[in-house]
Amino acid sequence: MTEGNQIFRSAVRADLEGIVGMLADDHLGRTRENPDLPLERSYEEAFLAISQDPNNELIVAERNGNLAGVLQLTFLPSLTYRGSWRAMIEGVRVAASMRGSGVGGGLIRHAIGLAEEKGCRLVQLTTDKGRPDAVRFYESLGFCTTHEGMKLRLDKGDGIE
Structure with a gap:
């Protein structure tokens, strides 16, 4: 699709090296x-798993032939909302040089x-x-803070914060 x-x-x-580079290019990422080349095997394995899963899609934005942004879209079947599907958006990043240009x-x-x-x-994310600008950005697109999100880290001690 073109916009x-x-x-x-x-x-x-x-696209994988460029995607990992974007994921690493902010204070949290x-x-x-680790965008060092060669990429860790775990990135290759994750890319393969995502690309082979019909309910997952890794979507990139290109502008003038350059990688400009990325997100992962996952479709989830659910018993809630009368057995409807929902979509989950994760890993949204825009190349530093493209931020504020409409790519996101x-x-x-x-x-x-x-x-x-x-x-x-519904679509959730x-x-x-630690990203207050992102909160404002999503609100400007119509997303509402309706729930308090919680996470449980299972990878403690691996050096990743």
Whole structure:
């Protein structure tokens, strides 16, 4: 799909280094990602698992032939809401040089469109409390803080914060 001068498409293996670079390019990502080449095998394994799962999609935005953004969209069947599907957006990043240019909004709108095509009843996402700009960004797109999110870390002691 194209929006303005952006193209949205499924990620391919050749995008992986650029995607990991974007994931690592902020104050939180630097503590938990490793963009050093060659990439750790775990990134390859995760990419393969995502690309082979029909309920997962890794979507990239391209602008002028350059990787500009990424997100993961996961479709979840649910018994709630009368057995409807929901979509979960994760790992949203925009290349530093493209922030504030509409790439992120385009990516999110594209993901919402895919969720609507799938028949999802709602789209959900979480954002780290350490990213107040992200909270404002998602609110500007119509997302509401309706729940308090909680996480349980199972990977304690692995050096990732």
